[in-house]
Amino acid sequence: MMLQLVLASQRSAVVSILALTVLSSLASIAEAAPQSLQSRVQSFLHTQGVNATIPASAYANASRGTVDLTCGILNIYRDNQLVDPHDGQQYTAEAEQHWSPTAWGHPNCIFEPTTVAEVQFFVGLLSITGTTYAIRSGGHSPFKNFASTDHGVLIAMHQMKSVEYDAPSETVRLAMGNTWGDVYSALTAHQRIVVGGRLPPVGMALVTGGGLSHYSNAKGFAGDNVVNFEVVLANGSLINANATSHSDLWWALKAGQNNFAQNSLTSFRIGITTHITTKAYPMGAVWGGLRTWNASQLDAVSDAFAEYQRVGQLDTRSSVIPDLVPTNGTLFITLIYFGPSTTRPAAFDPFYQIPAIADNSKQHPNFLDLISIGPPQVVPRFSYGFSNLYLDNSTTYRDVMRLCARQGKKMKRVNGGTQVLIPQPISKSMIDAAQHTGGRPQGLRSRPQLWMNMSWGWNLAKDDAYVYALIKETIEKVEALTKKRGLYDPYIFLNDAFPGQKVLRSYGDQSFQRMLEVSKKYDPTGMFQKQVPGGFKLD
Secondary structure, three states: OOOOOEOOOOOOOOOOHHHHHHHHHHHHHHHOOOOOHHHHHHHHHHHHHOEEEOOHHOOOOHHHHHOHHHHHHHHEEEEEEEEOHOOOOOOOHHHOOOOOOOOOOOOOOEEOOOHHHHHHHHHHHHHOOOOEEEEEEEOOOOOOOOOOOOOEEEEEEEOOOEEEOOOOEEEEEEEEEEEEHHHHHHHHHHOEEEEOOOOOEEEEEHHHHHOOOOOOOOOOOHHEEEEEEEEEEEEOOEEEEEEOOOHHHHHHHHHOOHHHEOOOOOOOOEEEEEEEEEOOOOOEEEEEEEEEEHHHHHHHHHHHHHHHHHOOOOOOOOEEEEEEEEEHHHEEEEEEOOOOOOOOOOOHHHHOOOOEEOOOEEOOOOOOHHHHHOOOOOOOOOEEEEEEEEOOOOOHHHHHHHHHHHHHHHHHHHOEEEEEEEEEEOOHHHHHHHOOOOOOOOOOOOEEEEEEEEEEEEHHHHHHHHHHHHHHHHHHHHHHHHHHOOEEOOOOOHHOOOOOOOHHHHHHHHHHHHHHHHHHHOOOOOHHHHHHHOOOOOO
């Protein structure tokens, strides 16, 4: 049962005053003589205008954990925005808002803020209680503790969904509770697009992992296009990180995730990002669709990727995203061409030369209409891992696909076992875009490469350990092949990485050391490193 706290009177301070007082209240508490947890919590609540008497019994078990205390206080602060297991189906629905059941956790309570001030209150409170927590934006990560928690507090951002387009500056301010489908839908009326996620259900945290977009060939990665991050730091203050203010944090957030400002996929934690402001670009009709082959064409499709990178991808209006499913006998590729077209764009000729069993390509009225037609997800549980290799003039792409397909056959022993290969061609134009946008943490080499996402799907939790071991084994085999041929690249794309892969180390020593310095500067007490357990860490 949640703590029964005695409410002395209704919360008296308005939200605007709360937002201004969190920082000063925490500072005054820190400057005072050493206090008990009870007195520190009571002082904080008093300065926030939350007039409540917390009984001494509420602190009795604090030495073994403060999560019940924290949930009880949040219930007083915003009872209609807190969900706990006693809420039954509502709790289950909120706790399981993830792309894959592999990510599900069992938080003691779920807090759903609607304003920045409420996020500030949350951070201020937890900086005192020391409670473990997780933060969820879209919940697309399939990994345990990345956007979920057991025996802690989950702060779910999905109530914060504003989309504010500013025509004079050609930018849009986005709350972190949006999905990319929400964003593209809102921008359709303005005939604008942003460099964002490739699937409508994906959340905004994609940006702080770098963010590969259908529009990246023309405009770089999602993180490259963010002009401002709004971040609540561990001391409760709200800051703007951009090219002229806190520029070191702005640089780090472009691919550091929750090591600097967490929101779902996690990594470089120093705060909670509440909003981003990113560049918007004119966009009307687009051309594209889903082209389908049977699995016997895997070699030909692999060769087509290499040829597309050598020639077709030089047309920066073109984009491809594959879903190659050899275990199910089908290969899909979504082709996208930015701009009106009534014929097949020449950039995709390597794929057109392979006889297909289906192709629904056509002109679409807007971008969202096109990206809503992807292949279905046929099993509930999913995970993935990553490896990177360079484009060459041999058969390496083909050989990597063959190797992965052989590994995929080992999924036959798994109920619903499915393998999805997602070879993502990365152009020099994507990599070089950061030269004009303030730089980025990733130490990417300026040459065409293939970011290899190896995804795996299955039905039952009892097979999790087997599949995870197979993912690791497949990564090792792919990297052994590419290292032998001198085509291995050590960079690991955070958004596609498997737990245990040293993502931030792969950015290079110089970037890694700079990120360490930024983390210590903005989170000197290590709150976000210690209290948020999941993610790719600075270690």
